[in-house]
Amino acid sequence: MLLFVSAVKLVAEIALMALAGQFLLGLLAGQKRDSNxxxxxxxxxxKPxxxxxxxxxxxxxxxxxxxLAAFVALAMVWVVAxxxxxxxxxxxxVEQCR
Known part of the structure; x- marks a missing residue:
């Protein structure tokens, strides 16, 4: 069970970082973001x-x-996980969780 919860948490973390990076890069690149x-x-x-x-x-x-909706949903999944x-x-x- 711990492995499953850790995997869900990891997938949520990666997706959250990708969404945040996409947002920040979109701000920096402006209108040319689609060609970046x-x-x-x-x-x-x-995308998934x-x-x-x-x-x-x-x-x-x-x-x-x-x-934004995906980010909020993934943030809730991360908190629950x-x-x-x-x-x-x-x-x-605690020793077995390390």
Whole structure:
């Protein structure tokens, strides 16, 4: 169970960092962000999470807000996974969690 929770937490952390990087690079690159290689790489990394968020949100939410919604959802997943990992480590002993 600890391995599963750690894996979920790790995937959420990677996706959160990719979404944050995509946002910051989009601010720096401006209108030319779509031709930026690193922006495209981050976009490929975050596409499954953004498309998954599109599937669970109503059509009223515009596509431009999907990365922000995915970021918020992943942040909640990360918080839940962190709390669960802490609880598991307290139950089985802190020494076994290292």
């Amino acid at each position: 290689l690193f922006y495209q790489l981050l976009q490929v990394m975050t 999470f953004v498309k998954g968020m599109r599937l669970v949100t109503p059509k009223v939410v515009i596509d431009r807000h999907m990365p 962190t709390i669960t990992k802490i609880n598991l480590c307290l139950q089985i002993g």
